[in-house]
Amino acid sequence: MIITQSLADKIFPGVDPIGQSLTTGGRKGTVIGIAGETSITNEGTPGMFVYHPHRQFAGDRNWALTQVVAVVALILAALGLFGVLSYGVRLRGREFGIRMALGAQRSSIRGMVLGQGLIVSGIGIAIGLTLAAGLSRFMRSMLFEVSPLNPIVFGGAAGFMIVIAALSAYLPAHRATSTDPRSALQ
8 A cells, every 4th residue: 555654654653664564444455655745625734645556456346336337338339329320220211111112122121221330330430449549648647557459448349339330220220121111102
């Protein structure tokens, strides 16, 4: 753990605090560093703080919150993608009705919509990955023992979005082609 200078002066007067054992909040740790004085009060008085490494307490409340934020962000991205592709397919309902009235097979229309949805989504994913890779150099100073260009994270996010794009294009296309062509032409 890392402690502030004021805490070190109070607990270990006249002794080098580095390497000393300290128990806080029922957790025992070793002092590995001294931080400068910090103040979180309105008066500006220095406080006595103990800083624990987050990784050491990964089972704590922060880990679950981090996972919930990553999952909520993915769900929001998936819903946004579904909404945009679904709206695009809905706008083309008359076109699909005309195509089916002229003899197009439902499966060919579904395939066309799926292909077009994946092309648009693929372009968006490629642009997003390029921007993320380009901007990752600015985050390098905030990361510890993690590569800013982690291929597993980039590949996983891109793969997830491709699956969502396929479902987002297929489900509305299936709904559009399952209706009677006459009703789409009215």
